[in-house]
Amino acid sequence: MFVCTNRREPGNPKGCCAEKGADEVRDAFKQLLHERKLKGRIRANAAGCLDQCARGVTVVVYPEQVWYGGVTAADVSEIVDSHLVGGVPVDRLRIR
C-alpha cells in the first residue's frame, strides 16, 4: 500500500497530503501493521503525489487497486481491520 506523503511549498493552492497529516497516517499504518504481525506481508510505503490532492491524504492498496481519500490517523485501524485483514474495503473512504 502507498500513502501519498508529497509536500508542496506552503501557500501552494493545491495544498498537499503532507500538510494534511500524511506522515501521521503512514506512521499509524506502520505501527498497526506491526502490531497485527503483518509486517513483511503488507508494507505502508511512502509515495510521491498520487494526483488526488483535493481529497486529502490519499492511500492506494495494491494489487486490488482500492483508493482511499481524506484518510486520517483515526481511520487507519478500520482500514487495517476491515480491508487488509478482513478483505472488505472501507466504503465511506473510497475514491471511485
Added chain:
Amino acid sequence: MFVCTNRREPGNPKGCCAEKGADEVRDAFKQLLHERKLKGRIRANAAGCLDQCARGVTVVVYPEQVWYGGVTAADVSEIVDSHLVGGVPVDRLRIR
C-alpha cells in the same frame, strides 16, 4: 507504476536507489509516457524505499505486480514498449 527514489545518507552500507540513478529513471519514464501519449493512463510515481535496495533502482508496475530491479534509464524504452504498451514484461530485469 512506482519508481523507488529513496535517498539515504552518503556512506550508508545499504546504498539507495537515488544514488543509483532513480531520478533519471523516473524522468525517462515520465518523458516517454508523455511521448507515447500514455500520460493520464499510466503514471510514473515516486516511491519511498521498496525494500529491494541491493538490486539497484527498483520499479514496480501495478496492478499486475511486476517488479524490476537494477533498472537504468537505458532500460526504460524497453519496459514501456514491451510491457506497458505491449503487455509483455521484460524478463531480464524482473525480480521474482
